[in-house]
Amino acid sequence: MKVSWDESVCIHAGKCVQGAPEVFKVEDGKFIIDTEASSEEKIADVVSECPSGALRIES
Ligand code: SF4
Numbered sequence: 001m002k003v004s005w006d007e008s009v010c011i012h013a014g015k016c017v018q019g020a021p022e023v024f025k026v027e028d029g030k031f032i033i034d035t036e037a038s039s040e041e042k043i044a045d046v047v048s049e050c051p052s053g054a055l056r057i058e059s
Pocket residue numbers: 005009010011012013014015016017049050051052053054055
């Protein structure tokens with residue numbers, strides 16, 4: 001599973017980091033998405049809650 005993040009679209013609502021902090025996190029000031037850290041179902045759930053549409057499941 002691959003999830004893309006469009007920085008120019010993100011409104012920093014924080015839904016992703018609250019919903020799955022093991023997957024969506026900030027390290028060294030960079031936003032990273034570790035899709036290995038949770039189930040595809042859980043990640044898809046959190047992506048669907050992103051209010052801006054910045055997160056997208058690519059595959
Ligand atoms: S949930 Fe969406 S809008 Fe909110 S911080 Fe994450 S990517 Fe950005």
